[in-house]
Amino acid sequence: MKIQAINGFKDILPDSVVRWQHIEQRARDIFERFGMQEIRMPILEKTELFVRSIGEATDVVEKEMYTFADKGITMRPEATASIMRAFIEHGLHVQQPVQRLYTIGPMFRHERPQKGRLRQFHQLDAEIIGAVEAQVDAELIAMGQMLLDELGLSVSLELNSLGCPVCRPPFKERLVVYLERISTGLCEDCRRRTHTNPLRVLDCKKPTCRELAQDAPSLLEALCPDCDRHFHEVEEALTRLGIGFSRNRFMVRGLDYYTRTTFEFLTTDLGAQAAVGAGGRYDGLIEQLGGPALPGIGFAMGMERIALLLEQQGDAGLPAVGADIFLAALGPETIAPCSLLAHLLRREGVRAAMDYSSRSLKAQLKQANRQNARFTLIVGTDELARQQGTLRNMASQEQRPVDLSGSAAEQCQRLLRVLRA
Structure with a gap:
């Protein structure tokens, strides 16, 4: 169960x-x-x-x-x-x-x-x-x-x-007199309220009580x-x-x-x-x-x-939610450098997402879309050897090379310039 x-x-x-x-x-x-x-x-x-x-x-x-x-x-x-x-x-x-x-x-x-x-x-x-x-x-x-x-x-x-x-007290007295006259037509709750909380009778949502209350005295006039x-x-x-x-x-x-x-x-x-x-x-x-x-x-x-x-109304006006960048690490040896880069980007205020399972590029691009990522950085074994990744704009599908030479901090700064442009 x-x-x-x-x-x-x-x-x-x-x-x-x-x-x-x-x-x-x-x-x-x-x-x-x-x-x-x-x-x-x-x-x-x-x-x-x-x-x-x-x-x-x-x-x-x-x-x-x-x-x-x-x-x-x-x-x-x-x-x-x-x-x-x-x-x-x-x-x-x-x-x-x-x-x-x-x-x-x-x-x-x-x-x-x-x-x-x-x-x-x-x-x-x-x-x-x-x-x-x-x-x-x-x-x-x-x-x-x-x-x-x-x-x-x-x-x-x-x-x-x-x-x-x-x-309010003298008005309540007038209201109770009126409610007692129509009490037989009121619901059980309103009959009880007549002497405990008479004002609440005016707010009853039941059609019969609402109709009977139409001619009740008005506090605005008292x-x-x-x-x-x-x-x-x-x-x-x-x-x-x-x-x-x-x-x-x-x-x-x-x-x-x-x-x-x-x-x-x-x-x-x-x-x-x-x-x-x-x-x-x-x-x-x-x-x-x-x-x-x-x-x-x-x-x-x-x-x-x-x-x-x-x-x-279709959530009009809600801010866009999703990752700024998804790091698609293709191959076990790309996991460590990509995870370090993701960590440094997060320290700079970037919403960075990553998958650690070395799945196929197609599967990781699907995940990037599910996370509404603006960009995906594709890093495979060959890209890692050439020190050059591929940055994909997920909206336009355009791709551009990204320099991955130097330290992780330097790579991070180069990516930040692109993300903040």
Whole structure:
């Protein structure tokens, strides 16, 4: 019996890794343009961290976390809570009042695997801590939009506001009254949520619940003056930056810590409308976790979904991957000098590949093609005796002689001039 990967966990094979590296490199480049710094946290955290931050009545905590109950630890289901824990534990606000942090890595949720979303999935996560201004919300959203634009992906941006502790409680009371009136038509989860997490009913994906929720009261119409002003300032700032958006009063997100601005980047290229990235403001979270009363805003993007979108559009924009030169050593006595030359080329930053089995020229040229080599240096017994190899351009098929006299270091320098021309 063959041992296979666990359902919902997936290997990322070498031909896909180049796509992932491209996403990561582009993300790091753009994040650092905005003054972000990378932070790395452990995969395991105390379960209490996620219960207190995400919310005990959320689907994530109730159904989806990988928790070792006897140890009181959980495999992280998202990154924001872990970043906040590290921020508080190490007093990062003392070093700098506004912290701009990002992380890239795996998250874990025990939910039904779906296209672009597995039980081990990977996220790009960016957070700005310590800034309350609406312009900061717009800047963070603009950073996410810039990343998706530079990756060549087409998405739509939707916005909402979830208010604050002043305006949300009275709105929830009005919403519960409405939901109780239509409860017989709601799904079992939404009937349960009516009294534990009523806002989540607005975000239910089941058609019957969505239809019944159409006439539900809107939080956008119940915002306090401060939240209303903040939301309009975010919209004005995004318009000023040339970023298109639409309002979605049903967007509530699945985590309890969100306040005010929430947003999603959506695509229809993965079948049903799917979120590529999402986030929002969480002004009370840090204090709730025992830290200072500082505001924050952040987002996460799903790398699996981004990688799927890149693959679907033919990986346009991905850098060429392959060897700069393949050394075809034909005969046992050519192995040692070719391996030394390959080593010296690698020390100079050249991607050099080689086969040590002395196979035929035809077989080695096939291997060079499989490795997308730009050039192949052909060195047989006769070439070695004449101190002259043959350099083949694998794209044009043109060949030229190469002087192999002198030391290996001298040969290396002559080859470098050709490769870098």
